[in-house]
Amino acid sequence: MDIPGKWNDVLVHQTDPYNAESPPGALASQITPLDSFYSRNHSSIPHIAPEGWRLRVDGLVDRPLELSMDELRSRYPERSVVATLQCAGNRRADLIEIRDIPGQVSWGPGAISTACWRGASLADVLADAGVQPEAAHIAFTGADVSQQAEPPQPFGGSIPVAKASSSEVLLAWAMNDRALPTAHGAPLRVVVPGWIGARSVKWLKRITAQAEPSDNYFQIEYSILPAEADPHRVKQADGITLGPIAIHCAILHPGKDAQLPSGPTEVTGFAFAGDDRTVERVDVSVDHGVTWAHADLDPPENLWTWQHWRATLTLPPGETELIARAWDSTAAVQPESLTTVWNPRGYANNAAARLHVTCRP
Ligand code: MTE
Numbered sequence: 001m002d003i004p005g006k007w008n009d010v011l012v013h014q015t016d017p018y019n020a021e022s023p024p025g026a027l028a029s030q031i032t033p034l035d036s037f038y039s040r041n042h043s044s045i046p047h048i049a050p051e052g053w054r055l056r057v058d059g060l061v062d063r064p065l066e067l068s069m070d071e072l073r074s075r076y077p078e079r080s081v082v083a084t085l086q087c088a089g090n091r092r093a094d095l096i097e098i099r100d101i102p103g104q105v106s107w108g109p110g111a112i113s114t115a116c117w118r119g120a121s122l123a124d125v126l127a128d129a130g131v132q133p134e135a136a137h138i139a140f141t142g143a144d145v146s147q148q149a150e151p152p153q154p155f156g157g158s159i160p161v162a163k164a165s166s167s168e169v170l171l172a173w174a175m176n177d178r179a180l181p182t183a184h185g186a187p188l189r190v191v192v193p194g195w196i197g198a199r200s201v202k203w204l205k206r207i208t209a210q211a212e213p214s215d216n217y218f219q220i221e222y223s224i225l226p227a228e229a230d231p232h233r234v235k236q237a238d239g240i241t242l243g244p245i246a247i248h249c250a251i252l253h254p255g256k257d258a259q260l261p262s263g264p265t266e267v268t269g270f271a272f273a274g275d276d277r278t279v280e281r282v283d284v285s286v287d288h289g290v291t292w293a294h295a296d297l298d299p300p301e302n303l304w305t306w307q308h309w310r311a312t313l314t315l316p317p318g319e320t321e322l323i324a325r326a327w328d329s330t331a332a333v334q335p336e337s338l339t340t341v342w343n344p345r346g347y348a349n350n351a352a353a354r355l356h357v358t359c360r361p
Contacts, residue, residue: 009036013105017041018183021110024252027270028308030301031082032113034176039183040087040111042146042155042218046203050187055171059139059208062130069187072171075128076120081168083193083304084272085200087111088222088242091250092346098338101346109250109353112272114305117191119172123165125207131161135209138164139216140190140201149217156216157199159192159243161209168193168304171204193304194275196242196348198222213241224343231344245274248334248350249282249309249326254357262317262359269353271297272306273328281327282309286320289336295324317361325352 010020018041026036050069057065067075090111092104126138139158146155163169170191173180180186185202192199198218213219223239225231249271254260271279278300283292295311313322325334335341338351 037113043144046144056206057129060132060135076124079121080118082116084114084306085197088196088347091349095346115175117172118174119170122169131209137213139208139214141206142201143203157219158214246350247273247328251353251355258357268310270306270308271326276303277328279307284311285323315359322355
């Protein structure tokens with residue numbers, strides 16, 4: 001399997017389908033090395049020979065297209081965007097601690113990574129095909145068939161035409177100046193910056209302009225159900241379909257259950273505001289939220305990436321809980337409690353980050 005170097009460094013949850021998260025060291029850099037980039041799959045990784053591969057663009061368009069990789073590269077200007085990709089299941093492990101979520105991957109805080117993506121702008125391809133006014137959604141279909149759906153079906157999903165027509169959405173063939181690795185969707189994947197990773201469909205085969213959102217199993221699976229719902233018995237309308245990522249942050253240093261000397265300690269982490277929002281402030285508390293220190297926050301590289309932060313806090317001797325919460329440019333702040341955000345599939349956990357440490361006197 002083409003999973004370059006990942007076995008050494010990433011935290012592997014499953015080998016087939018291959019699901020692995022980035023380790024804390026990799027989360028500390030602005031761009032995640034390819035070997036440490038998280039992977040989220042719902043079936044075995046397909047290996048696609050680029051020569052025989054074609055991208056179909058169909059549905060509510062004036063000129064349906066069928067494009068080879070060479071045609072894609074020569075017909076549209078190459079564009080690049082640095083963007084953070086985050087799985088909607090990131091930090092599910094914390095939700096599982098308060099109530100079990102059977103059958104779902106227990107992701108820690110590392111189902112998130114950042115790359116420089118290169119490829120054609122989806123907007124250019126859609127303009128070429130001529131999207132008709134009745135089209136409200138752009139649906140994507142991948143080549144991998146997942147047994148998770150009954151009957152099995154290819155992975156897919158959709159985004160509204162307005163987002164699909166924005167210049168940041170790419171059909172990517174390169175990642176960090178290397179050819180897109182097979183594990184990340186070669187020969188071509190969608191990259192939808194600021195939206196949950198599930199909409200960035202890998203091994204892309206087909207783009208369809210349509211009036212309604214995709215009815216693909218995974219478009220519906222990636223939704224928030226009411227806390228009391230049984231995920232095996234729900235109706236489609238019961239869920240809130242996930243799209244833009246909600247503001248959240250993680251503490252990277254010190255590590256989980258660290259034992260440290262008391263006194264001034266540097267605490268670091270990252271925060272990510274989805275869609276076209278930026279992180280405006282990160283607050284950190286060592287006294288259960290009675291007082292908050294304001295972290296130094298890196299400026300945003302663009303609208304589409306995480307921002308790292310650091311604060312020096314005086315840790316008292318004994319047991320301490322560090323709490324970090326981020327605010328975005330719409331003044332949305334992370335909810336305080338995991339109970340507020342718990343949902344039966346364990347998606348979109350953006351509760352404030354909490355870390356237990358023990359300090360020597
Ligand atoms: N695309 C296909 N075809 N199959 C998949 O299983 N997983 C999605 C998305 N695109 C998936 C897919 C999910 S849930 C996420 S979070 C991202 O891909 C992960 O991308 P990565 O594995 O490159 O990190």
